[in-house]
Structures are given as C-alpha cells and as structure tokens.
Amino acid sequence: MKAQVGQTVLHCVEGDITTQVVDAIVNAANETLLGGGGVDGAIHRAAGPELLAETRTLGGCRTGDAKLTQGYRLPARYVIHAVGPVYRANDPDVPRLLASAYRRSLELAQQHQLASLAFPAISTGVYGYPQAEACEIALRTVVDFLDQPTSLRLIRFVLFGAQAYAVYAQTLQRMAQADSRLSLLTDD
Numbered sequence: 001m002k003a004q005v006g007q008t009v010l011h012c013v014e015g016d017i018t019t020q021v022v023d024a025i026v027n028a029a030n031e032t033l034l035g036g037g038g039v040d041g042a043i044h045r046a047a048g049p050e051l052l053a054e055t056r057t058l059g060g061c062r063t064g065d066a067k068l069t070q071g072y073r074l075p076a077r078y079v080i081h082a083v084g085p086v087y088r089a090n091d092p093d094v095p096r097l098l099a100s101a102y103r104r105s106l107e108l109a110q111q112h113q114l115a116s117l118a119f120p121a122i123s124t125g126v127y128g129y130p131q132a133e134a135c136e137i138a139l140r141t142v143v144d145f146l147d148q149p150t151s152l153r154l155i156r157f158v159l160f161g162a163q164a165y166a167v168y169a170q171t172l173q174r175m176a177q178a179d180s181r182l183s184l185l186t187d188d
C-alpha cells in the first residue's frame with residue numbers, strides 16, 4: 001500500500017528489511033549497539049562483521065535516540081540504529097520514546113540528505129510493543145516530520161509477516177481518511 005505526503009511516498013510492504021535497496025535501513029537496535037536477536041541480528045548477519053566493528057566505536061545509544069553507520073555488505077548504503085523502548089502499559093514515557101526513535105532516525109536521514117529510508121516496526125518484537133499502537137505512533141511521527149521540507153522522497157515500512165502488514169495497511173487507510181496531508185495512491 002502506498003500513500004503520498006507532500007513530495008514523499010509512504011510505502012508499506014511485507015518483507016525482509018535486509019534486502020531493501022534504499023539509501024538507509026533503520027535497525028531496531030538496543031542501547032549497546034552490539035547486535036542482538038530479531039531484525040538487529042538479521043542486519044548484522046547480512047552486513048558482515050565490519051558493522052559490529054563500527055558500532056563498537058559508538059559508545060552505545062540512548063533509548064529514543066539513533067546513530068548512523070555504513071551499510072557494508074547490505075544493499076543499503078547506511079544503517080540507522082534506532083533504540084525503541086521496552087513496552088510498559090500506561091507509562092507516558094514509552095510512546096514518547098518510540099516517537100523519538102522514529103524522529104531521530106528521520107533527522108539523521110535528513111542531515112545526510114538521503115532520498116529513501118526503510119523502517120522496521122521498532123519495539124514490536126522482543127520489546128513487546130503492541131503492533132497497532134506502535135504503528136499509529138510510527139505513521140503519525142513520519143507524517144508530522146514531513147510537514148517540513150525534506151530530501152526524503154520514499155519512506156518504506158517493511159513489515160515482517162502478513163499480520164503486521166495488515167495493521168499498517170489498515171492504519172494508513174484510516175489516517176488518510178482523517179488527515180488531508182495524506183492521500184492514498186494506487187499500488188503498482
């Protein structure tokens with residue numbers, strides 16, 4: 001499913017983020033930046049050991065923040081390592097930190113004048129964030145970011161599995177009905 005916000009296309013797909021041919025892919029990292037399971041493990045495996053050698057030099061990353069590295073053996077030129085929060089119900093810091101992880105990734109992409117960026121569903125695996133709530137925050141943060149001029153022409157959400165994809169497709173459809181900045185495009 002595709003939608004347009006200003007000059008930027010939002011694209012939701014089901015797939016594996018490590019194969020995406022974009023300027024940068026976002027990693028759902030942890031504060032150590034030394035690798036882990038889930039999407040983090042898959043990205044480190046696909047990028048090769050040079051990625052860990054670089055992340056070791058970065059001194060970790062706070063929850064809600066992001067850091068950029070090279071992509072090494074990945075098709076993507078860069079990896080933006082974003083640290084989302086561990087989910088806790090009824091803690092207002094949790095949605096704030098998830099939005100911040102997305103915003104900091106977008107800011108880094110903008111600072112490097114990137115045109116295309118792919119996000120996974122940060123915090124929705126081991127970190128336990130309910131998919132629908134996290135999706136709402138991800139899409140809203142991206143759409144709000146696109147209120148300002150940007151180098152980004154494509155922002156892709158790469159969802160692992162049909163269920164995660166369905167959540168994004170439904171949420172994007174609903175948001176497009178309520179938000180005049182967003183218009184749905186016909187998929188090709």
Ligand code: ADP
Pocket residue numbers: 015016017018028029037038039040042084120121122123124125126127128129158159160164
């Ligand atoms: P977190 O610790 O932030 O929850 P996880 O890696 O455990 O990170 O999960 C984040 C999301 O990434 C989950 O929805 C998971 O299904 C998804 N995921 C796992 N592997 C991949 C992959 N190769 N490409 C895209 N998404 C992935």
